[in-house]
Amino acid sequence: MSAEQIGFTLLYLGLFLLLGKWIRVRVKWTQNLFLPSSIIGGFLALLVGPQVLGKILGMFAGSDSLLNNGLIPPQVTEVWGTLPGLMINVVFASLFLGTTIPGIKKIWRLAGAQLSFGWTMGWGQYVLGILLAVLVLSPLFGLPPMTGALIEIAFEGGHGTAAGMGETFKDLGFEEAYDLSIGLATVGLISGVVAGIILINWGVRRNKTQVIKNVEGFSDLRKRGIMEFQNREPAANMTVRTESIEPLSLHFALVGLAVLVGYLILQFLIWLESVTWGAMTGSEFMTYIPLFPLAMIGGIIVQLIFSKLDQNHILDRPMISRIQGFALDILVVTAIGTISLDVIGNHIIPFLLLAALGITWNIFGVLVLAPRIIPTYWFERAMGDFGQSMGVTATGLLLMRVVDPKNDSPAFESFGYKQLVFEPLLGGGLVTSLSVPLIFEFGPIPFLIISAVMCLLGLLMGLLYFGKKKS
Known part of the structure; x- marks a missing residue:
């Protein structure tokens, strides 16, 4: 594929981002759902591409007709298919660049209860997902036990993590997991906003909220x-x-450096395995690990070095956030635009069961676990974790902004500090990236036991320690 063709695909990408924004500005229901323009643009690309329009036109044209691709040329979808796996490295490398990393004691004091709740919710998605896979999806539908990890990957991790795991799914012979997880991430994001707004209205009517007593609508703009x-x-x-x-060039270079550090760490781990336990057992476990969680570690290393050397404070967090947001928009449009509806259609019942179980568990967490774990402002603080557990941190921030518009509660601060411990492990961190290879290598039961122990640890810590601190 030539450089001109790759450039042409990027023009298509910009077009669908613009169309997504235009629809957001014009169509009321997309505004009420607070759908990001990248989600809308991705859905539009899916509709006019080979999966929908192409199949419709293909019924009237020959098998070799260009109409089978709809309005999107095949070279565009080919390049788009590789972009999510690249952009997720930029997103994760940017997570901690430009931030101040506090000590463990401060994080524990300000966000310990929040971490216990989020920890319980994240590991609980593994427990329920693996149980569903072992008891239902594998024996009845022939899906591998790795399917049980898709709830956490898609709901807690979101589109980025689901896309970043694509090569791992492929290497492990479970390519369908990519489309299933992207579909689940989309369901999680939309249902997270809808269910979140419903929960907030319920919380206001039942006097569960401490900050607002009525739900004021956002401005039209x-x-x-x-x-x-x-x-x-x-x-x-x-x-x-x-x-x-x-x-912008400087900060992009720093993000690139973080990715490079992560890549070197990954290559070192692969080499270390090949000359140690891998040589003795024939294991190639490290080759299944995706790059993005190690790019996050690379970002932390670069940030720690800069915090010592950067006396003039040239590393700017808002600039890093713009780069991260740009990469995430590209990721979402291309991931949704290239999703295979055939795969979801072929596994529609397992897909619906995974989605229903994930949504039910997250709502249960807010209504039952959060008031017993989080000692103060439990509803406001639970909304952040609910939004994140449904697929994207931005949803959690949006819901917290609705329920605490003036930042009068400790919700934003505790959620932010909790992320510093949570993100490197769950929601796209090391545990998320290792879950599928571990299940593949050792079977579902060992990872189920680990998940159950971790979930129970977070639950007991929340109930017996932080839950007792209610004022």
Whole structure:
């Protein structure tokens, strides 16, 4: 494929992002659901691509007709299919760049209860998913036990993690998992917003909220995804002079460095395995580990080094966030736009069972576990973890903003500190990336036992320690 063809696919990408934004501005129901433009653009690409429009037109054209691809040329979908796996490395490498990493004691004091709740919810998704796979999906539908990990990968991890696991799924002979997990991530995101708004209305009516006593609607501009003029702020800070280097170029280079450090760590682990336990057992476990969680570790290493050397504070978190957001938009559009509806259709009952179980567990967590674990402002704080557990951190932030519009509760602070411990492990971290290879290598039962122990540990810590601190 030529460079011109790759460039052409990027033009298509920009077109669908613009169309997604235009639909968000124009169509009321997309505003009420707070759907990101990347989600809308991805769905539009899916509809006019080979999976929907292409199949419809293909019924009237020959098997070799270009109409079988709909309005999206085959070279576009070919490049798009590789982009999610690349962009997730940028997203995870950016997680901790430009942030202040506090000590464990401060995190425990401010976010211990939040971490216990999130820990219970994350590991619980593994417990329920693996049980479903072992008891139902494997014996009745012939799916491998690895299917049990898809709830956590898709719901807790979101589109990025699901896309990042694509090569791992392929290497383990379970390619269908990519499309199933992308589909589950989409269901989780949409149902997270819908169920979250319903829960907030319920919480207000039942006096579960401490900050708001009525649900005030967002402004029309907010719903359309447009920043009010009086609230507009710079997207980032110019920390270096452009005659030396463009600030965006500098920060992109730092993100690239973080990915490179992660890549070197991964290659070292693969080499270490090959000359130690791998040589004795014939194991190639490390080759199944995706790059993105190690890119996150690379980002932490780069951040720790810069915090010692960067006396002029040139590493700007808002600039890193713009790069991260750009990569995530590309990831979501291309992941949804290239999803295989045939795979989901062939496994529709397992897909629905996984989705229903994930949604039910997350709602149960908010209604039953959160008030018993989180000592103060439990509803406001639980909304952040509920949104994240349904697929994306931004949903959690959105729901917290609805239930605590002026940041009067400790919800945002405790959620942010909790992420510093939670993200490196669950929701796309090392545990998430290792779950499928571990189940493949050792079977579902050992990982089920580990998950049950971890879930119980978080639950007991929450109930017996933090839950007793209610004022």
